[in-house]
Amino acid sequence: MMFSVAPAAPAAGAARIIGVSLGHRTLAEADHWIGGLTPPPVLACTHLVAEPFPHVAISLLTALPFESTPELEPAASAAATGQNGRAVRFPGVERLTGELTVSEILQRSSISRVEVLGSGVADPATVVETGDFVRPQFRGGELVLVTTPAAGGRLIPFERRDPTPCCADH
Incomplete structure (x- = not known):
């Protein structure tokens, strides 16, 4: 509707x-x-x-x-x-394209923290492959970007523009 x-x-x-x-x-x-x-x-x-x-x-x-x-x-x-x-x-979203370090994400936008799912705060020097699609969580007044590990010691945002459906290989 x-x-x-x-x-x-x-x-x-x-x-x-x-x-x-x-x-x-x-x-x-x-x-x-x-x-x-x-x-x-x-x-x-x-x-x-x-x-x-x-x-x-x-x-x-x-x-x-x-x-x-x-x-x-x-x-x-x-x-x-x-x-x-x-x-x-959110402020700075248009500047979060391509590959950026965690530090660059924090400097270019209003995201206050980048976390690795299940591991805590991400290292500021780690590269995040944004996929030109960044959707941080708004938690209690601050923006937190949740990421997951990717190949080569990099990170990717947890939410992807085109996620693989659950059980896609079944």
Whole structure:
């Protein structure tokens, strides 16, 4: 169930966190919607919600107001007040392309930490092959990029643009 919702008239004042729930069924649908926003929000995160049906709600740091359909307003509120999410837009995201060291990622963006799944904080000199797709986790007010080991002592982001489906070889 998709809804076509245009932003309401710009509100006077500073950017604030708002929640939007439009019934996106997949992360890719929500990412696409976020990518089409003009002007782009300072921060945009996706949140998996279960009510009133499983879908992806969105939180935005923006000065623009957006409306959700009335039945999805609880999901929008949950996204706006959530302490965890998956960041799609954040300061510096456009500079995280190609191969970068952990140190470069931290310098070029608002990501505060790079972790290796199950191993803790990554070494600042380690190279991360971004695949031009970086989706850090928003945890309690900070962005954390979770990575996994790759060939040659490098790292790759845990979330990939085109992941291999579970049990693909069966």
